[in-house]
Amino acid sequence: MVQTTVRSGEKQASSRAVRHDWTRAEVRALFDLPFPDLMFQAQTVHRRHFDPRAVQISTLLSIKTGGCPEDCAYCPQSASYETGVAAEKLMSRAAVLAQAQAAKGAGASRFCMGAAWRSPKDRDLDQVCAMVGGVKALGLETCATLGMLTPAQAQRLKSAGLDYYNHNLDTSPEYYGAIITTRTYQDRLDTLACVRDAGIRVCCGGIVGMGESAEDRIGMIATLASLPAHPESVPINMLVRVAGTPLAGGEAIDPIDFVRTIAAARIAMPKSVVRLSAGREDMSAETQALCFLACANSIFYGPKLLTTPNPAPDRDLKLMGRLGLIPMRD
Numbered sequence: 001m002v003q004t005t006v007r008s009g010e011k012q013a014s015s016r017a018v019r020h021d022w023t024r025a026e027v028r029a030l031f032d033l034p035f036p037d038l039m040f041q042a043q044t045v046h047r048r049h050f051d052p053r054a055v056q057i058s059t060l061l062s063i064k065t066g067g068c069p070e071d072c073a074y075c076p077q078s079a080s081y082e083t084g085v086a087a088e089k090l091m092s093r094a095a096v097l098a099q100a101q102a103a104k105g106a107g108a109s110r111f112c113m114g115a116a117w118r119s120p121k122d123r124d125l126d127q128v129c130a131m132v133g134g135v136k137a138l139g140l141e142t143c144a145t146l147g148m149l150t151p152a153q154a155q156r157l158k159s160a161g162l163d164y165y166n167h168n169l170d171t172s173p174e175y176y177g178a179i180i181t182t183r184t185y186q187d188r189l190d191t192l193a194c195v196r197d198a199g200i201r202v203c204c205g206g207i208v209g210m211g212e213s214a215e216d217r218i219g220m221i222a223t224l225a226s227l228p229a230h231p232e233s234v235p236i237n238m239l240v241r242v243a244g245t246p247l248a249g250g251e252a253i254d255p256i257d258f259v260r261t262i263a264a265a266r267i268a269m270p271k272s273v274v275r276l277s278a279g280r281e282d283m284s285a286e287t288q289a290l291c292f293l294a295c296a297n298s299i300f301y302g303p304k305l306l307t308t309p310n311p312a313p314d315r316d317l318k319l320m321g322r323l324g325l326i327p328m329r330d
């Protein structure tokens, strides 16, 4: 009897620990749970670490749009596809800071700057570092997504005050080659390691609805949850099918499968902020509410996500009000 009690206590303790050894079988078992059990587990885990009403609000600005040499099949900014997105130069620091100030005024706590590069040139990095310093001086957290980085570039961004670096794994290792051919999964992992080693917090997630199998979604979550440290921020995007991209004609994902992916991310990475990212513009209020019930606790706020539409801020505020959600304070 005593033995049984000790064992169940041990089991309970280990189920509460943040783990980095998730197997695919374990993650598959989460996806296979009956929906009420999946939601219950996600919420149980979530409430140990977060206020269930609090939602972190980020704003994302494209500081250098289009003309990207990479061939990510989902992306309208790739120079490989005719999507009507024109290539632009890097924005000026003053223009970026004006947008950051406006985002702060609208309630954002983090300002993310995205550039359509394979990797930044050193002269580009000089300018981005100056933007990072300026955004930080406004009292906002800073995030950047600039493509692949060397260890030295990651260090420079850290010295400039960068808080987060976004670099998504996008999908499972097995499906990655069907989506991107101009760089490898290992390239992604290498940049993530540079970012982590530089002491910058990691924002890393993926996209669902790209024609991947359920097993690929499992593989993506298992890979993220097995990184040496869980990303502090895990964006889960629903593909926005943009005309002209190779994925434009694909089938939309079942929203329930999307919600399951969010819940699995929450359970496998209990202390990470899970962001309900791209795709909200086409999502019903009810689907978004299910995503929050599955314990997504961050959104991008503002009318545009890089080049694709995002819900108007007043629509988001109304939805948060209807659901009793409040902005997360760090």
Ligand code: SF4
Residues within 6 Å of the ligand: 068, 069, 070, 071, 072, 075, 076, 077, 078, 115, 116, 117, 118, 147
């Ligand atoms: S996702 Fe990024 S790296 Fe890929 S094509 Fe678009 S801008 Fe370039």
